[in-house]
Amino acid sequence: MEKTYNHREIEERIYKFWLENDLFKANPRNVLENKKKPFSIMMPPPNITGRIHMGHLLNNTIQDILARYYRMKNYEVLWQPGTDHAGIATQNVVERELLKEGKTRYDLGRDEFVKRVWKWKEEYGNIIINQLKRLGISADWSRLKFTMDEDYYNAVIYAFNELYKKGLIYKGLYIINWCPRCYTTLSNEEVENKEINGKLYYLKYPILDSNEYVIVATTRPETYLGDTAVAVNPNDSRYKHLIGKKVKLPLIEWKRKDYYNNEILNEIEIIEDEFVDMEFGTGAVKITPAHDKDDFEIGKKYSLPMVLIMDYNGILNENAGYFKGLERFKAREEIVKKLSEHGYIEKIENYRYNVGICYRCETIVEPIISEQWFLNLKFFKDIAKKVVEENRIEIIPEYGKKIYFNWWDNIKDWAISRQIWWGHKIPIEGEEDVLDTWFSSALWPIATLGWPNETDELKAFFPTSILITGWDILFFWVARMIVMSLFFKNEVPFKKVYLHGLVRDEKGRKMSKSLGNSPEPLELFDKYSVDGVRMGLMLITPEGQDVRFSEKYMEVGRNYTNKIWNIGRFLILNFDGNYQPLKQLQIEDKWILYQLDDVIENVNKGIENCEFNKTAKLLYDFTWHKFADWYIETIKTREDKNFAISNALFIFENLLKLHHPFIPFISEELYQKMPFKKKISIMNEKFPNKYGFDYKEEFENYEFLRSLIEEIREVKGIFKVQNRKDIKIYIHSETEEKLKNLVKEHFRIIKFLGGIESFSETNEKLKNSAIIVFDKFLGFLILENYDFEKEKKRLEDELETIEKLYNSIREKLNDNEFLNKAPKQIIENQKNKLLELENRIKKLKIILNV
Numbered sequence: 001m002e003k004t005y006n007h008r009e010i011e012e013r014i015y016k017f018w019l020e021n022d023l024f025k026a027n028p029r030n031v032l033e034n035k036k037k038p039f040s041i042m043m044p045p046p047n048i049t050g051r052i053h054m055g056h057l058l059n060n061t062i063q064d065i066l067a068r069y070y071r072m073k074n075y076e077v078l079w080q081p082g083t084d085h086a087g088i089a090t091q092n093v094v095e096r097e098l099l100k101e102g103k104t105r106y107d108l109g110r111d112e113f114v115k116r117v118w119k120w121k122e123e124y125g126n127i128i129i130n131q132l133k134r135l136g137i138s139a140d141w142s143r144l145k146f147t148m149d150e151d152y153y154n155a156v157i158y159a160f161n162e163l164y165k166k167g168l169i170y171k172g173l174y175i176i177n178w179c180p181r182c183y184t185t186l187s188n189e190e191v192e193n194k195e196i197n198g199k200l201y202y203l204k205y206p207i208l209d210s211n212e213y214v215i216v217a218t219t220r221p222e223t224y225l226g227d228t229a230v231a232v233n234p235n236d237s238r239y240k241h242l243i244g245k246k247v248k249l250p251l252i253e254w255k256r257k258d259y260y261n262n263e264i265l266n267e268i269e270i271i272e273d274e275f276v277d278m279e280f281g282t283g284a285v286k287i288t289p290a291h292d293k294d295d296f297e298i299g300k301k302y303s304l305p306m307v308l309i310m311d312y313n314g315i316l317n318e319n320a321g322y323f324k325g326l327e328r329f330k331a332r333e334e335i336v337k338k339l340s341e342h343g344y345i346e347k348i349e350n351y352r353y354n355v356g357i358c359y360r361c362e363t364i365v366e367p368i369i370s371e372q373w374f375l376n377l378k379f380f381k382d383i384a385k386k387v388v389e390e391n392r393i394e395i396i397p398e399y400g401k402k403i404y405f406n407w408w409d410n411i412k413d414w415a416i417s418r419q420i421w422w423g424h425k426i427p428i429e430g431e432e433d434v435l436d437t438w439f440s441s442a443l444w445p446i447a448t449l450g451w452p453n454e455t456d457e458l459k460a461f462f463p464t465s466i467l468i469t470g471w472d473i474l475f476f477w478v479a480r481m482i483v484m485s486l487f488f489k490n491e492v493p494f495k496k497v498y499l500h501g502l503v504r505d506e507k508g509r510k511m512s513k514s515l516g517n518s519p520e521p522l523e524l525f526d527k528y529s530v531d532g533v534r535m536g537l538m539l540i541t542p543e544g545q546d547v548r549f550s551e552k553y554m555e556v557g558r559n560y561t562n563k564i565w566n567i568g569r570f571l572i573l574n575f576d577g578n579y580q581p582l583k584q585l586q587i588e589d590k591w592i593l594y595q596l597d598d599v600i601e602n603v604n605k606g607i608e609n610c611e612f613n614k615t616a617k618l619l620y621d622f623t624w625h626k627f628a629d630w631y632i633e634t635i636k637t638r639e640d641k642n643f644a645i646s647n648a649l650f651i652f653e654n655l656l657k658l659h660h661p662f663i664p665f666i667s668e669e670l671y672q673k674m675p676f677k678k679k680i681s682i683m684n685e686k687f688p689n690k691y692g693f694d695y696k697e698e699f700e701n702y703e704f705l706r707s708l709i710e711e712i713r714e715v716k717g718i719f720k721v722q723n724r725k726d727i728k729i730y731i732h733s734e735t736e737e738k739l740k741n742l743v744k745e746h747f748r749i750i751k752f753l754g755g756i757e758s759f760s761e762t763n764e765k766l767k768n769s770a771i772i773v774f775d776k777f778l779g780f781l782i783l784e785n786y787d788f789e790k791e792k793k794r795l796e797d798e799l800e801t802i803e804k805l806y807n808s809i810r811e812k813l814n815d816n817e818f819l820n821k822a823p824k825q826i827i828e829n830q831k832n833k834l835l836e837l838e839n840r841i842k843k844l845k846i847i848l849n850v
């Protein structure tokens with residue numbers, strides 16, 4: 001067996017081995033014929049434009065842990081993989097490619113362009129899938145789905161038509177988020193907020209037949225061209241006398257037309273409505289129904305005309321008069337200049353506020369009215385809330401529920417049409433738009449299984465067992481899958497949703513290319529091995545919270561896999577070919593077996609409850625600090641070596657199985673080399689269940705020996721003789737009989753692990769010795785040719801110094817002035833220091849017998 005874990009070679013070979021043996025494949029017949037219970041999980045489909053990033057790593061590692069665990073628990077596991085066509089994102093990529101050739105999509109025309117996207121997809125669309133495979137994930141690749149596959153396409157169109165027939169899809173004029181660059185509508189969730197340093201403009205509107213003005217404040221002065229009212233709060237005494245009067249929009253001498261091409265007036269009314277915030281600006285607000293969400297609602301309420309002032313490229317139109325043809329931000333400059341020249345601007349203030357930006361291209365989003373297709377989400381509100389309230393869908397962690405309910409309580413209809421070419425074309429005569437990408441991914445749990453046909457897959461694996469996803473797509477995706485499954489299958493899409501956090505950098509910042517804080521997963525694999533990265537990640541992923549990524553932990557993961565490799569190698573090298581586990585059990589065997597049971601129970605529970613971090617830590621501590629540090633070390637003292645190694649192999653067999661979901665490659669490779677190998681793959685083995693080892697007494701006895709050894713090591717350290725093995729221990733007759741016997745009986749362990757030559761009993765309190773005393777135990781360590789008394793003098797001096805330091809720190813910590821002034825971190829450090837000194841003082845006092 002190789003000295004080191006050569007991960008690159010092993011990962012490649014083992015993954016091929018799994019694929020060749022069809023170990024990831026799901027067979028619905030096993031469920032339908034009642035041979036196995038189903039466990040099914042849908043992979044959130046990555047975009048075909050995607051490259052693997054830390055988020056995928058986290059998301060897929062968790063899914064893989066579950067898939068591998070339930071397979072070993074004898075479930076029929078379907079892990080359904082696939083990719084998403086990602087409408088806008090993919091279209092952008094191909095458009096950028098075209099731009100390099102000096103062309104736009106219009107040069108090609110729709111059919112050619114879509115062909116071009118397909119060609120791009122064939123070439124690059126599966127890069128992310130191949131990258132994910134390196135992570136070792138065990139999805140059923142023979143079932144790989146794409147949201148534009150023919151059968152999937154048909155399912156999407158079928159769904160649209162059914163919803164349309166029921167009147168749940170409708171076309172309407174609506175204020176939408178529009179990206180003039182991507183030339184498409186964006187859903188609310190596709191708009192990101194960005195805080196900017198902008199300006200607040202105070203515009204003066206002259207009141208008709210009066211010398212008075214009303215002043216309105218706005219961050220988008222160009223929209224005044226589309227104003228059709230001014231609104232004030234009815235409780236605002238400043239404006240009471242103006243209600244019902246009209247203002248004249250400055251500079252506008254041309255005719256304006258509304259959305260339906262009717263001519264409208266440039267003299268607009270001052271209306272009253274409670275929604276107006278008296279504190280904002282001047283308390284009077286301009287109303288532009290065609291370009292603002294709130295104004296759109298007011299406009300509907302009072303039947304105000306809607307005046308579009310620009311086209312969908314963001315260029316001002318006829319309604320802008322001589323500003324026509326200007327780009328919207330250029331127009332803002334020009335309009336402000338003109339208004340200012342004519343004295344229509346009262347003042348301009350610096351103002352920090354949020355703008356909506358396109359999540360694909362970061363262009364500032366324009367709210368604009370447009371004819372769009374909508375899905376009536378309000379219709380689903382009650383039932384979608386109810387299934388979560390009644391725990392038919394369990395959301396972990398709890399806080400996800402609150403966010404979910406809150407979203408439904410403020411639900412707006414969902415604009416499902418997009419003005420792009422790449423996607424599912426809306427199946428209505430004359431329609432050019434395609435459906436929002438999320439409309440098709442909302443059908444993911446059913447359409448991947450062959451719906452609307454009643455397939456075996458659907459019967460066996462739906463509803464799915466659990467969905468693993470980041471909380472950032474709770475609404476984009478999770479809520480909408482719930483809607484579609486309830487509507488079409490009258491059933492929830494999954495019984496559980498586990499929302500994991502985002503992967504952030506060590507400082508808690510979002511990972512991004514521009515910050516350069518986003519590590520390349522493939523490089524991490526090369527450096528730390530896939531298993532090392534998976535384990536490292538699970539060790540730092542707190543349940544349901546964001547992850548603070550640190551490469552240090554990938555190193556921890558790698559060291560851990562090396563440790564496991566070394567344990568395996570030690571066992572193989574010391575194995576004589578005769579495997580006889582659980583015979584001739586000694587105290588250390590019983591000690592470890594007793595704890596193994598506990599570990600088995602908690603790993604089962606931990607994975608089932610999605611407590612991956614806790615479970616990874618448990619495995620780590622047990623394997624490294626109990627099994628390797630103590631058990632393996634202890635059995636080196638055994639005469640009946642083969643029985644000892646057999647027992648160790650038995651524990652190791654269980655450990656490999658328990659670890660397999662977390663670190664699949666190394667556990668498989670070691671399994672293949674071990675005498676306990678019975679199946680083709682460790683994946684075919686049963687996941688361990690508690691054995692019921694009843695060794696509590698032996699466990700406690702060994703724990704006593706362990707603390708005695710630790711005590712001896714510590715005292716040897718204090719006297720700086722830790723490397724000497726010729727130390728004798730004398731046990732005082734006052735020591736409890738049981739403990740005396742334990743030392744006598746298991747002296748081989750103390751001798752080897754404590755570095756002690758011999759032991760005797762004594763009635764005296766021995767001088768010239770180091771004292772070991774704890775819990776009904778008193779012993780003396782004696783070393784020939786060593787002046788303990790002299791060393792004790794040194795330690796007494798040390799004690800004195802430490803006590804002085806201790807007192808001075810304690811005084812400081814009682815000083816209110818210090819506590820008020822000093823930084824928190826310093827106070828914390830001092831407190832820790834105090835505790836450290838206190839322990840040292842106690843220890844010294846004991847061994848010096850003060």
Ligand SMILES: [Zn+2]
Binds near residue numbers: 180359360363
């Ligand atoms: Zn955009």
